Amino acid sequence: MRRLLSIGFLIISIGFLFFFISLPQDQLQFSDLLVEENEYRQILSRRTKTNTDIISNLCFNDYPLFYDELKSRWYYSVDPQKPILDPTVSFLSSGEKIHLAFPEDITIGNSIPFAVYTESEYRLYELAISTLPLLHIECEDSDYLTGIELSDVHKISFSMFDNRSNSLYPFVKSEGSIHIRGNGSRFYDKKAFRIHLIQDKGTGNNIQENQIPLLGLRKDGDWLLYAAYNDQEKIREVFSSKLWLESCGSDNPFGINNGNEYRFIELFWNQQYCGLYALGYPIDAKQVGIRPDITGHYEDFLFKQKHWGPKADGPDPEYDGLILQFDAEQSDLNNGIRLTKLFFNMLENGATNGLWNNDEKNALDIWLFLKLIQATDTVNTDGKMRNMFLTIRNSERGRIFLFTPYDMDISWGNHINPYNRITYPYYYDANDNSVEMTVNPVSILRQKDPDIIKLIQNRYIQLRAGGWSEAAIDTLIEGYEQDIFDSGAFVRDMERWPEGSYEEPSLGLSVFREYVHNRLRSMDEYIRILSTDTE
Numbered sequence: 001m002r003r004l005l006s007i008g009f010l011i012i013s014i015g016f017l018f019f020f021i022s023l024p025q026d027q028l029q030f031s032d033l034l035v036e037e038n039e040y041r042q043i044l045s046r047r048t049k050t051n052t053d054i055i056s057n058l059c060f061n062d063y064p065l066f067y068d069e070l071k072s073r074w075y076y077s078v079d080p081q082k083p084i085l086d087p088t089v090s091f092l093s094s095g096e097k098i099h100l101a102f103p104e105d106i107t108i109g110n111s112i113p114f115a116v117y118t119e120s121e122y123r124l125y126e127l128a129i130s131t132l133p134l135l136h137i138e139c140e141d142s143d144y145l146t147g148i149e150l151s152d153v154h155k156i157s158f159s160m161f162d163n164r165s166n167s168l169y170p171f172v173k174s175e176g177s178i179h180i181r182g183n184g185s186r187f188y189d190k191k192a193f194r195i196h197l198i199q200d201k202g203t204g205n206n207i208q209e210n211q212i213p214l215l216g217l218r219k220d221g222d223w224l225l226y227a228a229y230n231d232q233e234k235i236r237e238v239f240s241s242k243l244w245l246e247s248c249g250s251d252n253p254f255g256i257n258n259g260n261e262y263r264f265i266e267l268f269w270n271q272q273y274c275g276l277y278a279l280g281y282p283i284d285a286k287q288v289g290i291r292p293d294i295t296g297h298y299e300d301f302l303f304k305q306k307h308w309g310p311k312a313d314g315p316d317p318e319y320d321g322l323i324l325q326f327d328a329e330q331s332d333l334n335n336g337i338r339l340t341k342l343f344f345n346m347l348e349n350g351a352t353n354g355l356w357n358n359d360e361k362n363a364l365d366i367w368l369f370l371k372l373i374q375a376t377d378t379v380n381t382d383g384k385m386r387n388m389f390l391t392i393r394n395s396e397r398g399r400i401f402l403f404t405p406y407d408m409d410i411s412w413g414n415h416i417n418p419y420n421r422i423t424y425p426y427y428y429d430a431n432d433n434s435v436e437m438t439v440n441p442v443s444i445l446r447q448k449d450p451d452i453i454k455l456i457q458n459r460y461i462q463l464r465a466g467g468w469s470e471a472a473i474d475t476l477i478e479g480y481e482q483d484i485f486d487s488g489a490f491v492r493d494m495e496r497w498p499e500g501s502y503e504e505p506s507l508g509l510s511v512f513r514e515y516v517h518n519r520l521r522s523m524d525e526y527i528r529i530l531s532t533d534t535e
Helices: 002-022 037-045 235-248 329-348 359-371 441-447 451-465 470-486 489-496 510-528
Strands: 024-029 058-060 067-068 073-077 088-092 097-102 111-117 121-130 134-138 154-161 173-179 194-201 208-211 222-228 262-269 272-280 299-304 322-324 389-394 396-406
Touching: 037 111, 067 262, 067 322, 067 510, 073 262, 088 097, 111 329, 154 194, 154 489, 235 262, 235 272, 235 359, 235 396, 235 470, 262 470, 299 329, 322 329, 329 389, 359 441, 359 510, 396 489, 441 451, 451 510, 470 489, 470 510
Parallel strands: 073 121, 134 262
Antiparallel strands: 024 088, 058 088, 067 073, 097 111, 111 121, 134 154, 154 173, 173 194, 194 208, 194 222, 222 272, 262 272, 299 322, 299 389, 389 396
């Protein structure tokens, strides 16, 4: 079935691409359209300027460019490792012979002017050269800013250009739906979204999920668009998710990737540029390997802790915000709640048998990780948690509980006012190690069991020698710096959303990188002198 879905998707993509390259049009090399500055000025001076579009489609290397009609700006996306800076250029003629003139060479991360002209008039455009994939959402019944409410679900057409030269799916087109996600999106102009891709199999009303491995991520039909509006460097959620996944996420008894990841993109909505986003997949039952048995019942569970909790007497799904992440019969849900209550009651009543049903590394990792990144929107001052997933799975040694963090945009020194959602950059000192996840056996055992200290210290040493080493972390940060800043997307996002939170663009991620290094040095000393004293 998956192979059939892939074939169906590929046919759609090829058909869409054929539509563009099969129409009558001129095709030249970009270098053929370069003109000297004097000639460019002469072209303009001999013609009348118009604000009417005289070019409807523009393609580089046979792929359609995305267009921002508000800025009259076309977007050319290149692979930063193998950029094609002299692409073939083709366009659709409206009947009258038209020409293109570029006064500058293509340079990555910049925008260059160009003119489209006829015998009598010309139209001025810009060409932005990005190193990021591009995504266009076409929504007939909704404008990005004025037509979306928090509860609305809208039908969309989804088009994505994957700029990687080795991509198996360079141009994706699909139908789907979209809705706003996240509590913060109701406060901000720049929204976060969830997308569901679908396809019609052509046999009556046979609508199915369209599972596509977008940007080399997992093959799926459900996708997240993270906006990073309140993060001054646009890095925290993407970086933290990747850091967790690569260093801690796969180190568990089930061999699952216990986390998620994102890729940066630039988003368009109804031919209007919407800025820098990150596309990722959700943490769901598929990700943590939960499936029903042959009778359709569930013995394994995935809960999301959406609000601060749990209460002293264990989790209450309505009060504490524990939400089961798939549809199940009430008897299955009741069993999952019972197991989760038992787990939290054991935590709150004190440790009597080591780490109980926790996977040892996962319990240590989540405690260390949240402290390292200062996840104050995940762990509050009382040590209660939210923005956390809890997986319950059966194993040969009984039930195993795994924690998975998510929604980590308020981290690495930042603080958010819960009433007006204003973010304060670097509010916390890099030496602040006060974040403490108390709903975790590690924190509870620290109060009475000296052996836990050695476990913490040994695990921390392992992490620092691997995914938490300066070299590994710098490699991640450098890659994201290229995505965010070298692509030009950061400046374009500032231009689009001037009321958002931004670092000085010339600084790139240098301030963030220094803060991360200072956190690591502070954690080194904190873990070195760690004791059962929880002061």
